[in-house]
Amino acid sequence: MFRTRFTRRLPAAVAVAGLALAAAACGGGGESTSTGAEAAPSASAAQLNANADLSKQSLQVTVWDGYTPKELPDKVKQDLKVSNVKINLHDTNETAMKKLAVPGDSGIDVAFVSGQYAQALWEQGLLEPIHPELIPNLSNLYPEATQLSYDKGNKYSVPYTWGTTGICYRSDLVKAEPTSWNDILKPPAWAQKKVTMMTTERWLALPALKALGYSVNTDKDDEIAKAKELLVAAKQNLLGYDDTTFGDKLKSGEAVMVEAWDGWCPTTDPKKNIKFVVPKEGSDLWVDTMVIMKSSKNKEAAHALINYILDPKIHGWAAENINYKVPNKAAMDAVKVPEGSLLGIKPAELLNGESIRDLGEASTKYTRLSTEVQAQ
Amino acid sequence: MTSQTKTRPASPARGRRFAAFAFLSPGLTYLIVLLLVPLALVLSAAFFRRGRFGGIIYEFTTENFTRLIDPLYLSVLGNSLKIAGITTLLALLIGYPTAYFIAQLPRNWKTIALVAIVLPFWTNFIIRIYAWIMLLSGPGIVNSVLGTQLELLYKDGAIVVGLLYSYLPLMVLPLYAAIERLDPQLREASANLGASAFTTFRKVTLPLTIPGVLTGCLFVFVPSFGNFVIPDLLGGGKSIMVGNLIRTQFLQARDEPFGATLTLALIAVLIVLLMVQSWAARRA
Numbered sequence: 001m002f003r004t005r006f007t008r009r010l011p012a013a014v015a016v017a018g019l020a021l022a023a024a025a026c027g028g029g030g031e032s033t034s035t036g037a038e039a040a041p042s043a044s045a046a047q048l049n050a051n052a053d054l055s056k057q058s059l060q061v062t063v064w065d066g067y068t069p070k071e072l073p074d075k076v077k078q079d080l081k082v083s084n085v086k087i088n089l090h091d092t093n094e095t096a097m098k099k100l101a102v103p104g105d106s107g108i109d110v111a112f113v114s115g116q117y118a119q120a121l122w123e124q125g126l127l128e129p130i131h132p133e134l135i136p137n138l139s140n141l142y143p144e145a146t147q148l149s150y151d152k153g154n155k156y157s158v159p160y161t162w163g164t165t166g167i168c169y170r171s172d173l174v175k176a177e178p179t180s181w182n183d184i185l186k187p188p189a190w191a192q193k194k195v196t197m198m199t200t201e202r203w204l205a206l207p208a209l210k211a212l213g214y215s216v217n218t219d220k221d222d223e224i225a226k227a228k229e230l231l232v233a234a235k236q237n238l239l240g241y242d243d244t245t246f247g248d249k250l251k252s253g254e255a256v257m258v259e260a261w262d263g264w265c266p267t268t269d270p271k272k273n274i275k276f277v278v279p280k281e282g283s284d285l286w287v288d289t290m291v292i293m294k295s296s297k298n299k300e301a302a303h304a305l306i307n308y309i310l311d312p313k314i315h316g317w318a319a320e321n322i323n324y325k326v327p328n329k330a331a332m333d334a335v336k337v338p339e340g341s342l343l344g345i346k347p348a349e350l351l352n353g354e355s356i357r358d359l360g361e362a363s364t365k366y367t368r369l370s371t372e373v374q375a376q
Numbered sequence: 377m378t379s380q381t382k383t384r385p386a387s388p389a390r391g392r393r394f395a396a397f398a399f400l401s402p403g404l405t406y407l408i409v410l411l412l413v414p415l416a417l418v419l420s421a422a423f424f425r426r427g428r429f430g431g432i433i434y435e436f437t438t439e440n441f442t443r444l445i446d447p448l449y450l451s452v453l454g455n456s457l458k459i460a461g462i463t464t465l466l467a468l469l470i471g472y473p474t475a476y477f478i479a480q481l482p483r484n485w486k487t488i489a490l491v492a493i494v495l496p497f498w499t500n501f502i503i504r505i506y507a508w509i510m511l512l513s514g515p516g517i518v519n520s521v522l523g524t525q526l527e528l529l530y531k532d533g534a535i536v537v538g539l540l541y542s543y544l545p546l547m548v549l550p551l552y553a554a555i556e557r558l559d560p561q562l563r564e565a566s567a568n569l570g571a572s573a574f575t576t577f578r579k580v581t582l583p584l585t586i587p588g589v590l591t592g593c594l595f596v597f598v599p600s601f602g603n604f605v606i607p608d609l610l611g612g613g614k615s616i617m618v619g620n621l622i623r624t625q626f627l628q629a630r631d632e633p634f635g636a637t638l639t640l641a642l643i644a645v646l647i648v649l650l651m652v653q654s655w656a657a658r659r660a
Contacts (some may be wrong), residue, residue, distance in 0.1 A: 092627065097431075144616070193514075196612075200629060238612075239514075240612020242612070252513070252515055253515055254514045254515060284443060318568065363629075364426075364631065367629035371621065371624065374614065374615070374616045374620075375452050
């Protein structure tokens with residue numbers, strides 16, 4: 001989702017390979033599976049034994065590259081006495097979904113996916129409910145982190161990192177500090193052609209939906225149509241759409257204001273001229289979560305792993321090393337917040353943001369919206 | 377010679393067939409296992425429905441094809457044809473004189489010139505495209521050398537420049553092969569018979585190199601048409617080509633059936649072009 005780095009392949013030098021590329025661009029083969037919409041979430045939780053012998057269990061985890069400490073598998077093996085820990089990587093939520101939404105056992109025990117994807121997995125009955133008695137460290141979470149709208153009470157997911165979307169800008173190049181989404185949708189003359197927005201569908205729509213006072217989860221056609229009008233009008237003043245290199249464009253001065261995820265806004269740049277603001281109309285709240293698969297045969301070890309990660313020392317690693325806020329009060333209290341860092345945003349401010357929910361069938365409306373805006 | 381030596385080996389045709397099969401089988405196996413089978417698997421999704429949370433529901437439907445004729449997607453297809461067409465035309469206009477010139481060089485210089493043509497391929501494609509961003513961007517090299525504020529990047533023109541730059545060698549090489557093969561005596565004969573240099577080119581050189589022209593055009597058009605990296609990086613995502621659309625369906629929208637349908641449409645366009653090319657080459 002917010003890590004849409006995709007492998008860009010070197011096009012081969014012959015026409016036949018050109019065709020192959022077209023096919024390669026289409027991603028994996030046909031092993032994708034039916035994901036029945038009707039499957040109801042299973043209420044029955046497995047009977048788990050708090051004193052299970054973890055040395056008979058091994059864990060397979062799927063997570064984004066660089067999202068957990070490199071030495072985590074070794075430490076878990078040592079400290080929890082789990083027989084083996086294997087880390088698989090995924091580059092986007094979509095590839096994770098492909099891995100997880102298979103009939104039978106995907107082989108994965110614990111998965112890291114964003115909140116709305118956890119919700120989609122739960123609604124398909126693929127997740128094991130969280131057994132809080134096996135995760136005492138849940139008490140380290142901020143109270144707000146247990147009331148996330150896609151999963152109130154952490155029934156099936158435990159938050160790992162969270163953040164929001166706003167405007168990242170060059171404080172030395174703007175004539176007035178941005179305060180509203182309209183500052184990038186209808187930029188003043190000095191910012192025209194020096195603004196970028198994101199294309200990943202839900203975040204392409206977000207500034208317009210919020211500027212119009214709508215929900216980021218709206219599925220009403222007339223609201224989406226109004227947002228489209230605004231986005232199409234905004235396009236002529238954009239430098240371009242950018243999901244990955246907007247930070248570089250700010251540093252070079254090519255752009256002066258960009259729509260950005262907080263963790264990606266380079267506010268700690270030594271020149272101290274990059275700032276981040278959440279516009280007054282509000283924004284989203286994104287959460288990356290940890291979930292346990294129903295198909296897992298190592299559920300006790302899976303809970304133990306999540307409990308281990310919620311330890312302030314381990315959880316604080318993410319804040320210190322990948323600059324994402326973690327919903328762990330004990331961890332955040334211990335983290336030294338560097339000057340300019342966005343780690344200082346308080347959970348209460350963050351919670352003003354609306355969490356993005358999976359919209360099921362209606363999500364195609366957003367795909368269409370972003371295609372329409374880009375093709376205009 | 378005895379009559380025995382005159383008799384041919386048992387079945388030469390069969391021997392040749394066997395040899396052909398033996399030589400072709402590694403390539404064929406590769407193509408079938410790694411290209412055709414996966415391609416067929418992906419394309420088969422075009423006939424099924426998207427699941428509520430992505431994935432494929434195996435219920436036969438033709439609704440993906442109905443969606444395809446939506447003006448929105450047709451306009452993306454049209455835009456791709458336009459951009460790839462302009463790129464191909466420019467590549468031909470630049471590539472033909474280049475190939476012609478190289479073919480007239482002394483042998484040593486020919487080799488040097490050809491190596492120079494393929495040299496850019498030794499560097500990663502993405503790095504070369506980023507070099508263009510550094511050249512063309514607002515505070516980039518071109519603007520700072522000229523002392524101007526030109527808007528060069530993030531528009532369709534920049535996409536064409538990137539595609540042209542990337543695929544021009546694929547135009548030059550087949551053209552060079554066609555022009556190089558040309559017997560110089562044909563042109564001498566034409567001149568001796570009173571034709572001007574232009575008439576000689578129009579009536580002798582060009583018709584004889586048409587197959588090379590068509591091959592070159594196809595080599596440039598095909599990868600340009602399906603490209604999605606260059607529209608993203610040099611076009612700033614402000615205009616999309618069919619490659620971007622397919623990428624989005626598979627990687628963002630989790631809509632494999634529609635992605636497969638778009639891929640099928642892309643392949644259909646390319647097959648038509650291949651047929652036109654082979655038909656034109658036979659007539660030439």
